[in-house]
Amino acid sequence: MNLLYLTIVIPVLSFLLLICIGHHIRRENITVIGLSTIGLLCLLMGFVNIDYYVNSVPETSLIYTRYLWNWFTINNITIPVSLYLDGLSLVFLTMIAFFSLIIYFFAAGYFTSLKDIYTFYAYGNLLIASLFLLILAGDLFVLFVGWVGVSISCYLLIGFYYRTKKVSYSAVKWFAIIHIIDAFLLIGIFLIYTGLNTLNIADILNIASNDLASDSEIIFWITLVLFVAVIGRLGLFPFHLGIAQFVMAPMPAIALLQSFTIILSGSYLVLRLSLLFTMSSDVFIFMGVIAGITIIFASCISLVQNDIKRLVIYINLCQASYLLLAFVTQNWVLSLNFIISYCITSLLLLFSTSLLIKIGNGERNVNRFGGLWRQYPILYSCFIMSAASISSLPWVMLSFYAKSDIIWELIKANKMGLGIIALIGSLLSTISILRLIFIVFHHRQKVEHSTKIGFLSYLPLIILAFMSTNMLLYLPLPIQGIIPIKDINAENQFILQLLLVAITILGFIIAYILFYHPNPEIKEVVNTPISKMLIKLWRNEWYFSKLIHRLFVKPYHYIALLMKKDPVSKWMYFVNWGIKKVNFQIVSLESGQLRWYIMSIVTGSIVMLFLLILI
Secondary structure (H helix, E strand, O other): OOOOOHHHHHHHHHHHHHHHHHHHOOHHHHHHHHHHHHHHHHHHHHHHHHHHHHHOOOOOOOOEEEEEEEEEEEOOEEEEEEEEEOHHHHHHHHHHHHHHHHHHHHHHHHOOOHHHHHHHHHHHHHHHHHHHHHHHEOEHHHHHHHHHHHHHHHHHHHOOOOOOHHHHHHHHHHHHHHHHHHHHHHHHHHHHHHHHOOOEHHHHHHHHHHHOOOOOHHHHHHHHHHHHHHHHHHOOOOOHHHHHHHHHOOHHHHHHHHHHHHHHHHHHHHHHOHHHHHOOOHHHHHHHHHHHHHHHHHHHHHHHOOEHHHHHHHHHHHHHHHHHHHHHOOOHHHHHHHHHHHHHHHHHHHHHHHHHHHHOOOOOEHHHOOOOOOOOHHHHHHHHHHHHHHOOOOOOEHHHHHHHHHHHHHHHOOOHHHHHHHHHHHHHHHHHHHHHHHHHHHOOOOOOOOOOOOHHHHHHHHHHHHHOEHHHOOOOOOOOOOOOOOOOOOOOHHHHHHHHHHHHHHHHHHHHHHHHOOOHHHHHHHOOHHHHHHHHHHHOHHHHHHHHHHHHHHHHHHHHHHHHOOHHHHHHHHHHHHHHHHHHHHHHOOOHHHHHHHHHHHHHHHHHHHHHHHO
């Protein structure tokens, strides 16, 4: 574990190497550098895991701290740079290393341009280094540096094709939104220091549990501000406008961003400070409200989207909302299990969509595909597995157990409304993904596609497809003594599982009727005024972007135009103009006679003064 700092140093050095000389290296060598970097990280994490488990004592938590240096000291505040490793951070670091390897391997076969591949690996390495710093930080201020590093890396990946004006605008829009969110985390850090007089994470949890009362005012404001930072990072309502900008990035970058970067950084903050959140019951009310709104909001949008990228992004956003529902149950182990399930499911869906877009030579309109199931059976199977995971195929998929446990815990906690919304979200997500599959693979073929996909491109999808099954069910995690562990009472849960089975079947029947081969009666219903209005509303994302534009962007733009004219300078111009006018009027009174008159007075005064002196 003494070499733990290399998990940050290695990707940073690789980032600097690719940025400086990446455009002078052959594509094959860049691929070797990128895969070697992440391969070394995986190897290093393998040694760290072995060392951790060898030195661990049963039913206890091993904590490793490595002090590096003091960053700065102001009065009594000293910010040390140190690495903090326990079972929770070990789980997150292992997930980052493994899923990064899968994404890097997929990107090696996806990108064909030299510039694209070295840019992706460079920015990806910076992102991974920032994530490792965030996870290993023992101090909230150092954690904030990693948090901001993730934000900057996401900005670079969104602006991947920055020479296109629309892409550049989306990247700037993301940058503006995410830095508002980062400000909330910074405010939360200030509040924590004000209330607890420390920024060390272990000391914060210890002091809070001993000295602060549950539901106290300081606890409420700390958790509320941190919660805003988390939902902003996850891209949930009303900060989904940031996630919508991901559509401008290439698909491997979207996989790197939405599949695990955003979800891991946001969820880690909650799990690491879970003791603080547990002490504030009010914040869980806000969590439930935001999760419920986002599930309905994103599900309805995905139902009618024709842009494949937007469709899968909103499906994944709906799935990410279940993480907040898991937090509401305060079952942190269940939350961790759902994070693993979500990463696998979303990566599988995004990789499958990537190959579909590649087959269509960049085509993103779902209605321009068709009849691909015979031509690309492996890709078709991967989409089926994605649909099975998103719809929580009963007793087969890992997501089924994760979602059923979340809903069951909500029902036991008398949060029946959230449980119903979770069931509705599962139904709508099932219809959305089956709509995509039916249109792309079963409708009449519109265009001939001859793009060949090699087996190596399918390999990451096949691995993820196997992992999405229940083979990882209740994976043992080394988190004893780190986060509160609550057992799940499975009594009578079988009834809920049967209800999920019925919802999955109902979703398949509705999708089959609406999208497989819609009959004239269905088309008539779709063409009714109410249906057209809803489709238009959802296709335009509930007009939320336009609402924000009218409420905030246009007033800001108007004020900016006023400031461009510089009203202060304009006022000073009028002052100067008035002075000049007055001066002009005074000067106009002068004439030659007046000058001689003044001169004669002065001369006479001198003469009279001289005479008085002499006499």
